[in-house]
Amino acid sequence: MQAQDLIRHLRIPELDDLRQYVRSLPTNTLMGMGAFAAITTYWLATRPKALKPPCDLHMQSVEVQGSRYARRSILQHGDTYMTYYYKDAQTMYEFFLRGLRVSNNGPCLGSRKPGKPYKWLLYKEVADRAEFAGSALLHRGHSQTGDKYIGIFAQNRPEWTISELACYTYSLVAVPLYDTLGTEAISYIIDKATISTVICDIPDKARLILDCVSGRKHSITTIVIMGNFDRELTAQAQQKGIEVLSLKELEAIGKANHKTPIPPKPEDLALICFTSGTTGSPKGAMLTHGNVVSNCSAFIKITEVHCMLNQTDIHISYLPLAHMFERVVEVCIMHAQSLNNCLIYFLYNRKKHIFKLAQGEYIAPEKIENIYIRSDPVAQVFVHGDSLQACLVGVVVPDPDFLPRWVKKRGIEGSYTEMCKSKELKNAILEDIIRLGKEAGLKSFEQVRDIALHMEMFSVQNGLLTPTLKAKRTELRIHFREQIDQLYAKIKM
Numbered sequence: 083m084q085a086q087d088l089i090r091h092l093r094i095p096e097l098d099d100l101r102q103y104v105r106s107l108p109t110n111t112l113m114g115m116g117a118f119a120a121i122t123t124y125w126l127a128t129r130p131k132a133l134k135p136p137c138d139l140h141m142q143s144v145e146v147q148g149s150r151y152a153r154r155s156i157l158q159h160g161d162t163y164m165t166y167y168y169k170d171a172q173t174m175y176e177f178f179l180r181g182l183r184v185s186n187n188g189p190c191l192g193s194r195k196p197g198k199p200y201k202w203l204l205y206k207e208v209a210d211r212a213e214f215a216g217s218a219l220l221h222r223g224h225s226q227t228g229d230k231y232i233g234i235f236a237q238n239r240p241e242w243t244i245s246e247l248a249c250y251t252y253s254l255v256a257v258p259l260y261d262t263l264g265t266e267a268i269s270y271i272i273d274k275a276t277i278s279t280v281i282c283d284i285p286d287k288a289r290l291i292l293d294c295v296s297g298r299k300h301s302i303t304t305i306v307i308m309g310n311f312d313r314e315l316t317a318q319a320q321q322k323g324i325e326v327l328s329l330k331e332l333e334a335i336g337k338a339n340h341k342t343p344i345p346p347k348p349e350d351l352a353l354i355c356f357t358s359g360t361t362g363s364p365k366g367a368m369l370t371h372g373n374v375v376s377n378c379s380a381f382i383k384i385t386e387v388h389c390m391l392n393q394t395d396i397h398i399s400y401l402p403l404a405h406m407f408e409r410v411v412e413v414c415i416m417h418a419q420s421l422n423n424c425l426i427y428f429l430y431n432r433k434k435h436i437f438k439l440a441q442g443e444y445i446a447p448e449k450i451e452n453i454y455i456r457s458d459p460v461a462q463v464f465v466h467g468d469s470l471q472a473c474l475v476g477v478v479v480p481d482p483d484f485l486p487r488w489v490k491k492r493g494i495e496g497s498y499t500e501m502c503k504s505k506e507l508k509n510a511i512l513e514d515i516i517r518l519g520k521e522a523g524l525k526s527f528e529q530v531r532d533i534a535l536h537m538e539m540f541s542v543q544n545g546l547l548t549p550t551l552k553a554k555r556t557e558l559r560i561h562f563r564e565q566i567d568q569l570y571a572k573i574k575m
Contacts, residue, residue, distance in 0.1 A: 136384060157383055165348070165372060167379035172348050173371035175250040177378070177417035182209060185424075190416065191240035192396075192426035200426060203240055212247035213343060215329065217336030219254060219279065222304065226253040226344055231275040231354070235259040235268075235291065236283030238399045241308040241329055243412070243425070245281045246353075246403075250371075253346040256353040257366075258404035261436040263356070264446040266523065267364050269294040271356050272302060274366065279304040281329070285311040288326065290436075290444045292318055306332050348372035355406055369406075378413045397425050435555060440472045443527045447555075450474070450530075453522045454515040459488045462540050463515070464558045465530060466566055473531040475569040477562050478511055479539055502535045511535070531573055534565040 136157060143153040146161045158164060166172045171180040181190070182205040189202040203211075223229055232249050234256055236242050249256045257275050259268055271277070272294060278301050282288045288305045295302050305319060308329045319326045327335075346352065352371045356364040397415040401408035416425045436446050447465040454463045454476070461481035467474040482498050489495070494507055501507045512533050519529045540546035545557055559566070 136386075155380075155384075163376065164379050164383060165376050167382045171417070172375055173250070173346050173350070174352055174374060174413065174417070175247075175343075175345050175371070177375065177413055178205075178209070178247055178250070181205060181417040189424040191243060192424060193240055194426075194428070202424065208240070208244055208247065211244050211333055212251055214333040214336035214340070215244065216248035216252040216254070216343070217339060217341040218332045219248065219336075220252055220341045221335060221339040222279070224252075224254055224279065226350075229276075229278055230254045230351075231257050231277050233257050233259050233272070233275075233277045233280035234404075235280055235287045236308060238403050238408075239283060239308065241281075241283070242403050243416075245329075250346060250352065251343045252341065253344045253350055255351050258353065258355065260402055260404040262446045262448040263364065264449040264528075265290060265294050265444060266525075267356075267449075270363050271366070272300065274363075275354060276301045278302060279306065281306040281308070283308045285309075285315050286436075286438070286444075288315060288319070292322060292324070293444060295322060295324075346371050348375065355404075374409070374413065378410055381410060381414055398428065399425055400428070437467055438469050439467055439474075439527060440470060441527070443525075445474065445528060447474075448553075450519070450524065450528055451553075453518055453524065454478075454530075456518055457511065457514045459485050459511055460515065464540070464553065464555075464562065466559060466562070471570055473527070473573065474529065475566055475573075476515075476530040476533040477536050477558075477565060478515075478533050479536050480507070480511065499537060502537045508533060508535050532569045534562070534569060536562070536565075 142156055144156055146152040146154050154161060171177045185205055187204050187206045190205040190208045192200040192202045194200045232254055234245050246256045257277060280291055288307055291305060302324055305324055305326050306329055316326045348371050350371055352369055352374055354366045354368055356366045435448055438444050445467050450465045451463050459480050460478055462479040464477045465474055480502060492510055516529055542549055546554055548554055
């Protein structure tokens with residue numbers, strides 16, 4: 083009987099029972115149910131359909147005939163690798179010319195100041211400015227067969243791309259520099275590539291270059307600044323035999339001394355992409371126009387089936403243009419697509435990850451953090467300094483998994499919480515990261531003077547990391563303001 087009762091309780095209601103139940107519901111409830119049903123029906127009918135893969139995901143590559151273990155994409159016909167996608171775009175320079183043509187001189191590069199609308203440069207304006215800047219570089223002694231390496235030291239902005247295109251228009255070679263390299267690495271790159279002209283975005287970058295070459299023989303003769311600068315900077319540069327020009331002045335020189343473009347060939351060197359040098363000196367990857375075009379062409383080939391871009395699409399450039407991934411995206415979007423796409427930079431909102439100490443030394447904190455993170459007991463580290471202080475301090479999150487074994491050898495005991503409050507552990511970790519800094523060649527002013535230990539990991543959830551797991555330096559500085567102030571107060575004592 084119990085089983086029968088259970089079945090009776092779980093039985094599906096009769097249709098008449100259901101109708102009677104519905105009639106008993108209030109009008110507003112019935113309206114809500116109807117609205118919900120309508121929304122659900124609409125969503126089911128209009129929801130995005132899953133993209134069909136361009137190939138069988140269980141057979142994405144095939145073995146190259148006659149090779150051992152080498153494979154190629156199933157999308158490629160034959161065993162030869164793809165050198166280009168568009169026959170009329172086989173170099174970076176030709177990529178841009180194609181963009182100019184297929185866009186019918188549409189918007190190319192855009193930027194804005196905070197709270198202001200975007201201002202756009204058309205493709206032809208970009209081409210003309212690049213040609214004038216490149217003409218000036220040739221007029222000042224650069225050439226494809228001689229002094230051909232041009233340093234670009236700037237954050238993402240239209241002038242970055244104009245400077246790069248100026249190089250490609252005359253078969254010169256772009257050498258990107260970036261903040262996190264630090265003065266020692268930048269000095270090394272300048273010497274290694276015998277760079278004589280560096281194009282910077284702001285005066286602080288120019289001053290960093292002057293610091294890099296101060297008191298020694300160097301190859302720098304010209305620094306070009308994209309923005310405004312003062313006479314003091316000009317005088318400092320002159321003392322070192324360096325001329326400072328604005329980008330507008332450079333373009334004016336090129337306009338008055340116009341040179342016919344010297345288009346590069348696919349096998350010509352396009353740029354040298356230097357690594358940050360995790361160990362030893364930075365390593366420079368020498369990339370030809372053919373290398374970059376082949377990479378971009380492969381990306382276009384893979385996405386051609388489901389390319390949903392149209393003439394209203396805009397790409398926001400947020401990864402550093404010194405990063406090859408962003409360069410490939412830029413080329414594919416701005417140069418190669420047969421659509422009127424354009425590129426924008428949030429120009430003035432990006433903060434410099436570089437600062438100057440009270441005595442005038444420039445610091446690239448991410449370079450220091452990349453060295454300190456090698457310490458076994460360190461899970462995360464944040465290095466801080468500013469122009470009102472003469473030294474650096476840091477916040478370290480000890481690794482809870484590795485810490486017990488590491489401290490055992492040093493006679494430190496206790497729970498993770500107890501150890502993180504221990505002055506003995508703090509001093510041991512400080513000693514270890516200072517040791518690593520010395521081994522990596524950090525100068526004394528690049529080493530932290532003191533640290534605070536913190537138990538909670540930096541994460542996306544607590545707002546201290548970006549979705550790509552990069553440190554949000556402004557948020558970290560605000561979050562640890564009290565600890566930073568206490569560290570500096572003790573150092574002053």
